[in-house]
Structures are given as C-alpha cells and as structure tokens.
Amino acid sequence: MKIDTGTTAWMITATALVLLMTPGLAFFYGGMTRAKSVLNMMMMSFVSIITVTLTWVLYGHSLAFDAFGDGDNVINKIIGGGDALGLQSLIDTATKDDGTGMPNLVFSAFQLTFAIITVALISGAIADRAKFGAWVVFGIAWATLVYFPVAHWVWGGGWLAGLGIEDFAGGTVVHVNAGAAGLALAFVLGKRTGWRKDPMRPHNLTLVLLGVGLLWFGWFGFNAGSELAVDGTAGLAFMNTQVATAAAAGAWILVEKLRDGHSTTLGVASGAVAGLVAITPACGFVDPWAALVLGLVAGAVCAYAVGLKYRFGFDDSLDVVGVHLVGGAIGAVSLGLIARYPFADGQNEGLIYGGPISQLGVQVLGPVAVGLYSFIMAYVIGKIIDKTMGFRIEQEDEVTGIDITTHAETGYDLGTVHSSGVASVNGPVSAAQAKKVDA
Amino acid sequence: MKIDTGTTAWMITATALVLLMTPGLAFFYGGMTRAKSVLNMMMMSFVSIITVTLTWVLYGHSLAFDAFGDGDNVINKIIGGGDALGLQSLIDTATKDDGTGMPNLVFSAFQLTFAIITVALISGAIADRAKFGAWVVFGIAWATLVYFPVAHWVWGGGWLAGLGIEDFAGGTVVHVNAGAAGLALAFVLGKRTGWRKDPMRPHNLTLVLLGVGLLWFGWFGFNAGSELAVDGTAGLAFMNTQVATAAAAGAWILVEKLRDGHSTTLGVASGAVAGLVAITPACGFVDPWAALVLGLVAGAVCAYAVGLKYRFGFDDSLDVVGVHLVGGAIGAVSLGLIARYPFADGQNEGLIYGGPISQLGVQVLGPVAVGLYSFIMAYVIGKIIDKTMGFRIEQEDEVTGIDITTHAETGYDLGTVHSSGVASVNGPVSAAQAKKVDA
Amino acid sequence: MKIDTGTTAWMITATALVLLMTPGLAFFYGGMTRAKSVLNMMMMSFVSIITVTLTWVLYGHSLAFDAFGDGDNVINKIIGGGDALGLQSLIDTATKDDGTGMPNLVFSAFQLTFAIITVALISGAIADRAKFGAWVVFGIAWATLVYFPVAHWVWGGGWLAGLGIEDFAGGTVVHVNAGAAGLALAFVLGKRTGWRKDPMRPHNLTLVLLGVGLLWFGWFGFNAGSELAVDGTAGLAFMNTQVATAAAAGAWILVEKLRDGHSTTLGVASGAVAGLVAITPACGFVDPWAALVLGLVAGAVCAYAVGLKYRFGFDDSLDVVGVHLVGGAIGAVSLGLIARYPFADGQNEGLIYGGPISQLGVQVLGPVAVGLYSFIMAYVIGKIIDKTMGFRIEQEDEVTGIDITTHAETGYDLGTVHSSGVASVNGPVSAAQAKKVDA
Amino acid sequence: MKLITAVIKPFKLDDVKAALEQFGIKGMTVSEASGYGRQRGHTEVYRGAEYQVDLVPKVRVEVLAEEDDAEDVIDVIVKAAQTGKIGDGKVWSVPVDTVIRVRTGERGPEAL
Amino acid sequence: MKLITAVIKPFKLDDVKAALEQFGIKGMTVSEASGYGRQRGHTEVYRGAEYQVDLVPKVRVEVLAEEDDAEDVIDVIVKAAQTGKIGDGKVWSVPVDTVIRVRTGERGPEAL
Amino acid sequence: MKLITAVIKPFKLDDVKAALEQFGIKGMTVSEASGYGRQRGHTEVYRGAEYQVDLVPKVRVEVLAEEDDAEDVIDVIVKAAQTGKIGDGKVWSVPVDTVIRVRTGERGPEAL
Ligand SMILES: Nc1ncnc2c1ncn2[C@@H]1O[C@H](COP(=O)(O)OP(=O)(O)O)[C@@H](O)[C@H]1O
Ligand SMILES: Nc1ncnc2c1ncn2[C@@H]1O[C@H](COP(=O)(O)OP(=O)(O)O)[C@@H](O)[C@H]1O
Numbered sequence A, B, C: 001m002k003i004d005t006g007t008t009a010w011m012i013t014a015t016a017l018v019l020l021m022t023p024g025l026a027f028f029y030g031g032m033t034r035a036k037s038v039l040n041m042m043m044m045s046f047v048s049i050i051t052v053t054l055t056w057v058l059y060g061h062s063l064a065f066d067a068f069g070d071g072d073n074v075i076n077k078i079i080g081g082g083d084a085l086g087l088q089s090l091i092d093t094a095t096k097d098d099g100t101g102m103p104n105l106v107f108s109a110f111q112l113t114f115a116i117i118t119v120a121l122i123s124g125a126i127a128d129r130a131k132f133g134a135w136v137v138f139g140i141a142w143a144t145l146v147y148f149p150v151a152h153w154v155w156g157g158g159w160l161a162g163l164g165i166e167d168f169a170g171g172t173v174v175h176v177n178a179g180a181a182g183l184a185l186a187f188v189l190g191k192r193t194g195w196r197k198d199p200m201r202p203h204n205l206t207l208v209l210l211g212v213g214l215l216w217f218g219w220f221g222f223n224a225g226s227e228l229a230v231d232g233t234a235g236l237a238f239m240n241t242q243v244a245t246a247a248a249a250g251a252w253i254l255v256e257k258l259r260d261g262h263s264t265t266l267g268v269a270s271g272a273v274a275g276l277v278a279i280t281p282a283c284g285f286v287d288p289w290a291a292l293v294l295g296l297v298a299g300a301v302c303a304y305a306v307g308l309k310y311r312f313g314f315d316d317s318l319d320v321v322g323v324h325l326v327g328g329a330i331g332a333v334s335l336g337l338i339a340r341y342p343f344a345d346g347q348n349e350g351l352i353y354g355g356p357i358s359q360l361g362v363q364v365l366g367p368v369a370v371g372l373y374s375f376i377m378a379y380v381i382g383k384i385i386d387k388t389m390g391f392r393i394e395q396e397d398e399v400t401g402i403d404i405t406t407h408a409e410t411g412y413d414l415g416t417v418h419s420s421g422v423a424s425v426n427g428p429v430s431a432a433q434a435k436k437v438d439a
Numbered sequence D, E, F: 001m002k003l004i005t006a007v008i009k010p011f012k013l014d015d016v017k018a019a020l021e022q023f024g025i026k027g028m029t030v031s032e033a034s035g036y037g038r039q040r041g042h043t044e045v046y047r048g049a050e051y052q053v054d055l056v057p058k059v060r061v062e063v064l065a066e067e068d069d070a071e072d073v074i075d076v077i078v079k080a081a082q083t084g085k086i087g088d089g090k091v092w093s094v095p096v097d098t099v100i101r102v103r104t105g106e107r108g109p110e111a112l
C-alpha cells in the first residue's frame, strides 16, 4: 500500500478535528439549555458518538461508501453495498492506487465523524424533554435509514452525485439533512412546558462560546479536510471557511444591534455557526469575496430565521432549523450562482460565471429532496418510537429537570457547604432521592 | 538531516495533541472533585507539566531512550545512558537515516508528553488532601525512579522489549504504571474526611465532559502517533481507538442502566476513558472487530471495578485504579489473545491467531512486573515524603477546602454582588482571611 | 502549482491551532474578570476575529505581506503594496516555486490568525468598561494603522527586517505591539470603579486554565508554525516552546510561594503565558538550555512586573503590560545574547556565541520602536474615539455589570428555580428589564 | 403586619406565585434554601455506593401582608404548594413592627 | 432588640454598607434573593421573542440592632438605598427575643 | 413558637446539624449568606496587591422550635458552633405566630 504521507498526515488530523466537533456541539447546545437539563443535552451528543460509531463499523461505511455490485446499477443510485462490513476489507488498502491517497481506514474514520455530528445536531430540536433510550433508538434508526443512504446519494456515487450536485463538505448531506429531521422531531415531541412563557435563556454562555470555539476549530478539518488532499483547493476551502464565518457572525450581531439595540454573545455564537454551515457546501467552489458575501447573507438571514419557530409555533429548542436547515440550504443553493471551481464530472460553474441554469436546479433539488426525505423519515421513526416506547418524559420530570430525573445527576454543585449529608445546598441531590420523595 | 515532511507534520501535531491531554485530564479530574478542591486538583496536573518537562530536558530523555553504552549490556536492560542530557545532542539529528523519519527533537517532545500525563494521572487517587509541595517532590521522584526506567524497559530497548512485549501506546508503561502508583498513594495518604459518608459527587460535570472531549481528541495523537509514522498502521490505530472508546462508553452506561436504573454523564465519561485506556496497548495490533469487543469488555468490567475501593476500603478518589490499572491491564493481557499484527522482533500473534502461549505470558508478566515495581516504589517514595515533609494537609484545611487553604483561591465566584469588600457573597474569600479568622 | 504536502499539512494544522488561540484567550481573559463582565470580555476577543478577518481579506494581507512596487524602494520599508486586495491573486499560487512550499492562501490564513490574536490581546487592558462599538472601531483602526505596517516592518521586508531583527514568531510584532497598545488604552479609559478597593479576583479559574490550556496547545502552531516548514528548526521551536513555558510557570509559582506563601492557579496560568510570550521571538534561534533559562527569567520577572500597575497607577486590568509587553521585550532582547541559529541575511548570533553587539542593538531597537509607535498610535486612536463616540460606558452600567447593560445577557444562570417568570433567582435578568426599571 | 415565610418544593414556586397574584398580593421575595423535616433519611446510590442524604433543595418565599390578610395568604400558599407527599414544606408567620418602601419612604400598609 | 431586613438593589449594597458603618453598626448579614413588587410586569426581548419577567435580583441585608437604634438604622438604610425609581426595595423590622454571640455565649445587647 | 436563626461558620454546619438531631430536632432550613461582625477588617494579599475584606461566607440555619425548647435549642447550637475565635457567628430568636405543615395543613406544634 502506497500513500502520500502529507495528505495522510492532514487527513488524520482533520479526522480528529471533526471528531472534536461533537463534544464542541455538546457544549454549544448544553450551554444554551437551562441548568437543569445541561447534562441530558450533552449526553445526547455523546451517545451519538457511541451509536453512530458502532453502526458505522458494522455496516454504515458499506451502505454509504461501498458501491453496490459493480456500481453501475440502479440500486447503487440509492444505497451502497456490503463489502466493508466490519471494516475488515479496508485494512491495508488505500484510497488511490497511485500513492497520492491515504489508507482507506483514515478515509473511513473521516467520514464516520461526519455521520456522528449529523445525528448529534438533530438533538438540539428536542432539548429538555426526550427520553434518553428513545433518543438512542432514534439515532440508530435515522443514521441507518437516512444518513447512510443520503451520504451515498451525494458522496458515494448515488443519484445526486450523478446529477452533478455540488456539496463540498455537507451543506445538504449534513445540515439540511439534520435540520429537517430536527423539525420533524420538534413536531413529534411537541413544545416544552412553559415554552413562550419562560425565556428559557442559555444557562452558561461561557460553555456556548467554548462550544463555538471548538466547532470553528474543528470545522477547518470538516471543510478543508473534505478536499481529501493537501492542495490549493484545501487552502481555498480553509480561507473561505474563515472569511464566511467571520462575516456571518458580524452580520448577525449587526442585525441584533439594529433590531434589538444590543449585540449578544449568543448572537456571535449563532452567527458563526450559521456562517460555518452556509460555507460548508461552498468552501472549495467559490472565491473569497463570494465567501464573504455568502457569510453576510447567511448571518443576516439566519438571525431572522431563528424567530420563525415563534411564528409557526414549533419548539425547535436550540434553533436547528433556523441555523442548519436554513443556513445549509442557503449555501447549497448559492452554488448555482457563485460556484467557480467545479471539479467533478457533471458539475458546472454558477450563473454569474456563465454556468447553466440546470446547475442551479440541481442545487435546489438536492436540499429539497434530502430535506423532504429526512423530514418524512424522521417523523415516521419518531412517531413509531413515540407510540411504542414513548419519546417524551413525564411533565413533572421535565419541570423538575431531566438531568436529575433521567440521569440522576445535576450539572453543577457549586455550593460552599459540602459537609456530610449536604450534597448541595443549591442543587437537587439525586433522582433516587427525588423519586423516593416525590413518589 | 533528511526527514519525511508528512511523518514529521503528523508527529508535531500528535505531540501537541498529547500535550493537550494533560489540561484535559485536569478538567476531567477537576470536575469530579468538590467545588472546594477543583483548583488543587487541576494544579496537580499543571505542575506535572512543569516538573516532568524540566526533568525530561535535563536527564529524562536520556534515561528512557538513550542506549546505555553500546546498548548491548545488562545495564541497558534496566536503564538508559546519558548522551542526551540537556537534549543538546538531539539538535539537527533525525530518528532515521533514510529520510523517512522525523527530527529527534520531535520524537523527544512526543515522548515527553507521555511522561507528563502519566505522572498527572496518579494525582486522581489523592484528591482534596495532598500537600502541594509534597506532590511536586513526589512527581519528580517517581518520574525519575519509575517512569523513565519503565519507559526504557518497554520502549527504550530494555528487558521487556527484549521479551517481545506488545504495548503499542502505553497500556503498561502509562496506565498500569500510573494506576499502581495511585493505589500506593491512596494507602499512604489515607481516606478523605467524610469518605463513604458524604457522596462527594462531581461538582461540575460540564468540566468532566470537557476533559473527556479533550482527552479523546488528544488520544488520537497518543495512539495513532505511537506508530511514529504515517501509514496503514497509524490509520488502524486511529480507527480502533474510536471504536473501542465508543464501545466502552456504551457498555458502561448500559451496565449503569441495568444496575442502577439510569445512565449517567460520569458513566459516559468514565466509560470513554476506560475504552481509551484499554485500546492504548492494543490499537495497532488488532482488528476493528477485536477493538469493539475489547471496548465492550473494558467498559463493563471497569464499571464494576470502580466499586472495588468501597469493598477494600481505600480512597482512590477519582478511580485511577478502577479505570487505569484495571483498564490498562485488560488491554495488555488481551493482546495475548487477539493481537494480529505484531511488527517487532520477538512479538507474536495472539492465541486465537495461533500465536504461542508465551506471548500471553509476556503480556501478563509486563503489567504485573511494572505494576508491582511502580506500587512499591510509589509507596516507599510516598512514605519517605510523609515522614519528612508530610504528605497530607491538616484536617481543618481539608474540610474548609484545599483550594482556599493551599492556593488562597476559590474556583468560582459567581455571586452577583461584587461591590467593594464583597469579594463574594457565595464563596470563601481568601486563605489569608481564613487563616487570620480561624487561627 | 507544486507544493510540499507535508509542509502544507502542518501549516494548515498550525493555522487552525493559532486560530483556536483567540477563543482560548477569550476564556483566559473571561475567567479573570468578575462574573458580571465575562461575556463582554469574551466578546472583545470574538469580535476581533470578525473585524480582523474582514480587513485582512480586503487589504490587510496586502499591506503586510505584499511588496510595494518592486519592493526595492523606501515606501516598502514602511508598508506593503496592494496586489492581494481581496486575496484573489493568491488563489492557486504557492509560497515557493520549487515545490517545497505551501499554497499562498494557507500562508495568508496563517498570518491572519496572528493579526487576530494581537488585536484581541489588547482588550485585556480595558476589561469591564469599554463601549463595545468603540472597541470594534478601535480594532479596525489599530489593525490597519499599526499591526499591518509593523508586521510588514519585521516579516514583510520592511525596515526592521532590513536591519536583521530576529523575531521568530512575534515577540515584537505581536506581544510588545499589543502590550504597548494596551498600556495606552488603560490611560485613555482610566481605572475601573472600585479599582484598588475591591480585589476584583477572577470569577472562574477553571475558565482561566481552559484558556491557558488552549493557548499553550495553539502556541505550538504559533511558534513551530512560524518556521513555515517542517524541519529541524520547527522541531527545535516546538521543544523550546515547551521547555520555556514549563520553566516560566514554575518560576512564577515559586516566586509566589516565597513571596506570598502560596502558589496560585492564576500564577501557574500567568507564568505559562509569560513563558510562551518570552520564547515566541526566540524559539527557533536558541538551544533548549537557553530556552529553560529564558523561561525562568521571564516567569520570575513577569511575576513582579504585574505589580507595576499598582505602583504607577494605571489599571491594566488583566496584565497585558506585565505579561505581554514585558515578556515580549525580554524575549526579544535576550536574542542579542543567546541567539545561536540565525538564518536570514543580516541576522547574527548572540553575544555569548561571539555575535556582534549590533545584533543586541537591533534587538533593543525593535521592541522600543514598535512599542513607542504602537503606544502613540493607540493613544491617539483611543482619544479620537473617546472624544467622538465615547470609549467608556456609564458608571452605573459598569457597576451593574457590562454584560447585562451592553449585551443584555448574563454569563451564568445556575439557579435551580426556572419556573415561569423566574429567569434566574441568582442573576440579573436582562438589560431590557434593567433599563426599564432603573431608567 | 405579618411576614409569612414559606419553604416549598422548587417546582411549586410557579403555582404559589400565580395563586398569590390571583389573591391580590403585590410583592414577594424569593431565595434558595435547603432543608429537611420528616422527609429525611432516604438513601441514594451513586457509582455503586450508597449514601444517606439529608438536605433537599427548597425555595423560600417571603410575603409581607396586612394583619387581616395573613391567614388567607397562608391558606393560599398551602393550597398551591401542596402535593400531599413528604417534603411539601412549611409555612410560618412572624409579627412585623413596620414596613417601609425604600423608593418613597412610605410606612405601614401603604408600603406594601 | 430588632431584626431589620432590607431587600435592596444589588448595586446599592456598597452604599448601604458604608452608611451603616458610619452610623456605627458593627455587623450585618447579606444574602442573595429575587423579588418583585410594584416593579413587576416589564417585558424583555430575547432572540426575537418577548417575555414577561417577574423576579428581579435583589440583595437582602439583615441587621440586628438595639430597640432604640432601630428607627435610625431603618432611616439610614432607606436613605442610602434610595434611587427614587421602582424596584428600590423594602425594609422591615421584626421583634427579636434574644441574641447570642456564638464565640462567647454573651446575650442581649452585648452580643451585638 | 420560636424561629431560631443561627449564622455560623460553614465548616461547623455538620456539627450543628448532628447536635440538633441528637437533641431531637426534626427539621431545619439551611441557606448561604455572608456577613461580618467583630471579625471584619483583616486584609488579604492577591497578586501583589493588598485588600481589605469585609464579608465572609457564612451558613444560615433556621430552626422552628416550641416555646419551651427554644432556649435549649439555642444552647445546643451555640455549643456545637463554637470555636472560640472571632467569626463564630450569631444566634437569635424571633416569636412566631403560627406554623403550618404544607402536606397536611396541620398547625402549631403538630406541624413541627
Ligand atoms: N423545624 C423546622 N425548622 C425549620 N425549617 C423546617 C423545620 N421542619 C421542616 N422545615 C423545612 O420544611 C421543609 C419541608 O419539611 P418536611 O418535613 O419535608 O415536610 P413534611 O413534614 O410536611 O414532610 C424542610 O426541607 C425544611 O426546609
Ligand atoms: N409584599 C412583599 N413581601 C415581600 N417582599 C416584597 C413585597 N413587596 C416587595 N417586596 C420586595 O421588595 C422588592 C422591591 O419591591 P418594589 O415593589 O419593586 O418596590 P417599590 O414598591 O418601591 O417599587 C421586591 O423585589 C421584593 O423583593
């Protein structure tokens, strides 16, 4: 097996970076919840690492990235084959024969980290109120029935790839996909007790910023790593990521300043994520000036889009829809206009560079098709779970706090008094206790 | 000096990743203590970076990785030479002559980070009650008398290397070694005041998860970096690390769910670390399916092993024994069964691949010998310190909180009232004050 | 375009590492403020990412790193040209023609991250009391009028480069530069209400240590990355960074122990940063033993230097002067003595290696010239802002807390009571409210 | 004038507040506390070890009310806070000499 | 003996403390609380949605004082805490049977 | 009925709780506070600068007790909390009109 050590060095690093994004997301989401549900929020991300890693090793890689049969058949347009079950066949093989690639296991690990965070992203829509076991089951089912196929459609040689869709690092596969599923679950689970009545403000904005810091950092692996090589395009993807993110964060807090009179920390955080999301599909296809404009648009639009849930009355608790579905769609569609560096067969430049309108069509079709598929599947899976094992916790447990009632822990115990029997002067002590007392 | 830029790029990155693990450990450990001792806990890790770095530069590298004389003598079986005192001789030399290696200083920095975290790991056994100065002295002594020699035994051409021991990234050198020393110190220092009476629950589980997130991230440098090259084995080590960790975290919370009725955040965190520990010696030697099984076993066994301290009555405060000693030993011994890709002279496949029983013997001998040596030496060093300068703080200081009494600081001051003279409505104000008032 | 994949792999990684330093700085600084101003403190860092990224793309790269005209003229001694406005000209070009370099966009992104953190560093001098909009304007103006030119002077072929100044990774360009600007702003804004009367102690030392952990980690990218290649010097820079940092942290807490009777967490943190700062200009020029000595000196001197502000009566709130100006100057000047590996034309060894006194002269001249220029410009810019839009918030807003009054948020809301209408039992609820109530 | 203090379960604060408002109470002060009464003595299992836990988080509500309203206020609180399980809390009333509104300096009933 | 309790705006604690010291009060106990009175009912906008907010952070100051000083202490507090805007807070006074200094066991006025 | 309030050193809470239990007290409420009395006026050095520190962390313990037990309860607390050093704290007692157990609505002594 011959590989390029530079490429492989970067891809190993990029994989570690993307893996770090899921803890980063846990902190981002966890900080945004109320103190009584921070642990459950973070647990939903961490358990996604577990469920997706295990399913990936067993069959996920195969469904997404193996060709079905010889690859030249209709089934392969929809789903991959089974050659890499257990990953055994990837050992000691490389992505390219000419020695410019990387070990297949590195490629597999890199793609695995994308699947993990996509599942974890969904959890933001159902903060504070989901049964933990139900979430575990949902994660496995959705990864299997939605993520692995959709990844195959776009990156594994499936039908959207055949249409020449441009999705550099996952605007459609990751963000539209997760956002649509989050919307579906918000409907399945219903609103939190007290929604629209309580502010439900972030309980720890330092944790939110920590999450954003790690996400931003890891996203360089996500975007520049998606080139799967170390070259000029990787450099372009890197720079564009930085530019769009800064622009979007700036646009978001400017909107806030003009609309509400103050720029908030949550605004900088959300704006940065909106920029990262929007540039994800575009980062290797566009010029820096276009990344800047895309970032400004995404930041400003998403700053308004997070208010949609109040208008339409669904409790997408941590704005998965407003940021990931909307931001991902903006990025995907924008390529029909501003793409300048298509690289695969069937891909074209955007309209302003004289590309065909058909590319714009594909860029619209992709998010719509993936969004609808993901929404419907997530809704059906969610409903089945709800009817069988139940998806939502009891209201009293929700009001008391899901951390203590589901995980028998509280996030913080900062009281100064820790003498015997005083587990905490300030915080609930244990579910066991809560149970015994209240029941 | 000719080097491979790809290999070196990855090894520099890996070194930075492993260095980050020690702050990560500080947060993991710090979050698990009570709020009144979080700073001291973190300080024990940070000061280990200081003490081990300085001893490493002065003589540590030499003792561990220089050959004694020509290397072909009995002393070299035990301890290295002194050619690299001050590291001066490493400047502008490379690990390999054929241009496929890295600068020796990069190799040295990489190995240094392992020494640092091994010392820091021990501190988890003596939370809340150790004199800071005593810990500094212990760290220097134990690194010198235990870590540097043991690293030489296994990785520096010493007697265990001669026997063909398989320890890819330090299951024996790092985890068994640190775990045994932690056990010894738990005996030397005795139990915390209120142990078994107070729950002494983690005061900040977001900090624990942050620690685990950084440890997991850094561990890719630890494990995949231990290949000291960018190749298929590095990719295998990477993937196996991910798989075993996810499996172990899953196994741990499943045990909790079945045994206690709820899956905890501390469980996911501890399970992940148990998996990382167990796969450490094995990551480059086994198949992904074997990593998965090893992770499941390690997670489940360690979930029970952390309860041992209550049965045997030693206060291994943050479970260094239950996670690192037990987990490291499981990983080391497992290679006698499941090793499939031995690469050095004298190493063999595991039993199930038709390897000789002697390999299993060596895999048992290694942890036992290292564990005993480390336990005895740590106990002796600890006792000498205790008899001379004292190893444990006063009980009143412990009850008041080691942060304020030893470091004159408190971890948090979140009160809203910060007007003059109100340093904190909620927290102790200063050791100076505490001293003047109470004394 | 031909590049070296290993070099590029490392430089992409290094760029991501340095970018992470600014969030790291946000946490380091944020933890040091009081709880009521943590968000504003972090926002000043995050908004610097935004302002500097956007100005960099538009014209910053050009001013700093383009040659003016053919480069061989007097204007180019002061400021760069305009060839890379919008970065368009960097696409698909490499830093070197011989294939050993990296894409120019990677180089540009790397340098961008330096500009970002330099601006962010300044904010530590004006904690708790600066108008957010004024800070945004100051950041843009100072980056444009000071950072970009100074970077050009030293690294872009300007007059200090011509004199053979040695500044490996920015002791002068980054730390002296930022420290002097911080000092100027401390004068422009004046002291915080209650300064010298209230202790104003760090509100969250876990956040401070998190910041230091990320800074230390990222600083390997900063220092070893500044070699712009993967070679022995990069390895040397890496090892020296580790050694000096450990030594400085150790020296700082030793001074504390001897002077005040206890070693503090803030001491370890500040000492580490002081060491990182001092080794920054020197890391690729000196031997490990010299790095060790430099670290010890910097740690000990800075431990005293942070007390200067009390003697001279300026409120450099988070010790930008004592750590960055002093530490950076120590490192810069030290090269006149201990530099051993000069590499560019006009650079010489230090005095103890028989180098000329002129090198020491340049090493003194550099920080003095840059420090004066930065101080004067920052003072003037600051005064203009103060006279026009105002630089300081109202005293009542300051006492109430800048987070709630400027950003309409509070950092933490950890109260257990979150029922309707009880946004927080413990914390201010909103600026909107505060405004309506108090006005 | 009376000062009525109630130590209740945290998740009941909302109900108590709503009930008091409906009754016409125009102000209250809330703070966090811990306590035990009959409710003590349960055990808790954590990480395989068992502990006796004493102090349970509570919310303290204080209401200043006129002499004549005091009994009614107590009844309102008790009704709103009741779940019928141990740990429901205590309410007590203390005589108050005088109340002053800081803003205006008004005293007595007008200060409420 | 009286126990005087004041619920005031957090940023006024400093002034109240200084005023009490100047008056000659030798001790006090401070804690955090939230509350509302006339001040309630304002709205707050966050992330594009509007909320009614009730409980506002306050500081509770408790001072034990001799019968004869009580009125003066109240006046001192009211003067120091006043901004003239709603939310300034309340002060009330309660009769105390007895006070003991833990260190010495002294009782009554000497214990202050 | 009496309400006995004790402001004590945090690390003494354990002892006080144990002493009260042994005496037969069946409930208590605990919260965090800060305060100063004679104990004030010490200085503290941080990062090379010196500060005067006033407010020191304390724990407030409240116990409702029957009229006849009040004196004994006070004695128990004082004995358990005493270290003999300044900062030991204060205990005071206030008359209570009525106590109600929320769970049952019981009043008076039975509610304790
Ligand atoms: N004697 C007491 N003095 C002060 N507070 C008390 C007393 N008894 C109970 N409390 C408070 O009331 C709360 C609820 O008491 P609990 O005994 O659980 O109610 P119940 O007796 O109705 O079961 C306790 O947590 C404590 O804060
Ligand atoms: N009836 C009451 N009982 C207890 N505390 C009260 C009462 N009314 C007001 N308070 C306390 O006083 C604080 C200030 O009251 P507020 O009504 O805002 O003052 P004002 O009436 O002067 O505007 C409130 O936040 C609350 O803590």
Ligand SMILES: Nc1ncnc2c1ncn2[C@@H]1O[C@H](COP(=O)(O)OP(=O)(O)O)[C@@H](O)[C@H]1O
Pocket: E026, E027, E028, E029, E030, E062, E063, E064, E065, E101, E102, E103, E104, E112, F007, F034, F035, F036, F037, F038, F039, F040, F056, F058, F085, F086, F087, F088, F089, F090
């Ligand atoms: N006059 C007072 N009013 C209210 N609380 C007081 C008063 N004096 C003291 N305290 C409380 O008692 C605590 C201990 O008082 P302190 O003066 O230190 O005790 P001692 O007088 O025995 O030295 C203080 O921290 C404060 O909370």
